[in-house]
Amino acid sequence: MFPSTSKGVMNQGLVENPEIMATSHMGFNLQASHLPPLTFSPYSLSKTCTVGGEDAVSRLRGNLPSLPPDHGDDGSGRLGQSPTQRSSSDLWSRTGDRAASDKGSSVAAGEYYSNNKNGPAANNIIIDGLSVGAMRMKKVKVRRKVREPRFCFKTMSEVDVLDDGYKWRKYGQKVVKNTQHPRSYYRCTQENCRVKKRIERMAEDPRMVITTYEGRHVHSPSHAEEESQPSSEVTLFW
DNA sequence: CGTTTTTGACCAGCGC
């Protein structure tokens, strides 16, 4: 087992020289600790995002994008939304499209990995905006289930659970097909905060941890220290 | 004793 959060893990994961690639044109900005509702750019939707700067490691903590707090859900984790319950969050619900998520989180990540085979791979955090663009190519079906948007990134780490500043509680573990490592499911322990994340190791490279976040925190990171001060606005493009 | 993790069962969605 491992603790739900572990301080310094990020540093363990990114180790000696946490070098995170920055591609500002992606429009992904981790500097805000208090994120407004995210917006998608149709252009960048299909892009894979990376974040940059050494201090991005610390910024990453507590600044992980997620969903607007008022995003509809019955709170039980069970389904219950009507198909018509898609309005302003339509874009989000598309990102939550099951076909996209199930394949999106993993496959998109995989695509990115392959794109970076020759890159500085090792000590990078790679933020993946998911293959929403690819999804958009498909016919978008109306589905009952409204999923929250996700983004995932991979890190090279010996520990699975990276310290992102929030406290998580594990609620499930599952062995997914074609992988030898189980996928763990975590939920934010904060009341009324339904952010989830799942953690798995890459089949191809078990040293790499894939963390997928889903939803938006309605609160600040639990160990909100210096970095908790809300910076100005932020718009996230994927 | 309260909290967290484990783990088998259950359920919904998707593809065939």
Added chain:
DNA sequence: GCGCTGGTCAAAAACG
């Protein structure tokens, strides 16, 4: 319709 799969639940166990 059926089987497969991923995601979640919840009771029990483990932990601090």
